[in-house]
Amino acid sequence: MIVGIEGTIERKDPTFVHLNVNGLIYEVLVSINTSNSIQEKKVKLFVTQVIREDANLLFGFMDTNEKKMFDTVLKINGVGPKVGLAICSTFTPETFAKVVASKDVSMLKRVPGIGPKAASRILVELADFIVDGNEESANSGAMGEATMALESLGFKKDAIQKALLGATGDTSTLVKEGLKKLQRL
Structure with missing residues (x-):
């Protein structure tokens, strides 16, 4: 290959x-x-x-994140290389991650070859699409590690996100904060 x-x-x-x-x-x-x-x-x-x-x-x-995005959308049933390339041409990986996170069907329908049904299916199947090397937040690496640690303890991803909302610090601090808040939820 x-x-x-x-x-x-x-x-x-x-x-x-x-x-x-x-x-x-x-x-x-x-x-x-x-x-x-x-x-x-x-x-x-x-x-x-x-x-x-x-x-x-x-x-x-040129960008590994764009390749990752293309490879990820190809795994979705009904999305071929032509539509995958159209998605990569329409959105940067960072913008696509935001579209998926906000579940914005209307933005996804702007891609040539994607209708309402396909847009909904893509958003459902890519609910946890994350871009590598996203520099928006200084502690995004620690946040990701804390999220994975809490998931490995059996907590649901949406509950973890609510618990860690607004929290800052290193991985261990975030895990402690998350555990405190998750016990109350």
């Missing part, structure tokens, strides 16, 4: 690039966001390879 590709760009369109890798030219399908972020002739892309009966396709991404 191909997971990355590095080469020189022979041709660049908004939805694909032709990469020359030591004389062998590959067509790599890309999102519009990735296409816009390619500035130089030499490029390294993270790749998802999709093998079908009639095609062997490469989907390239």
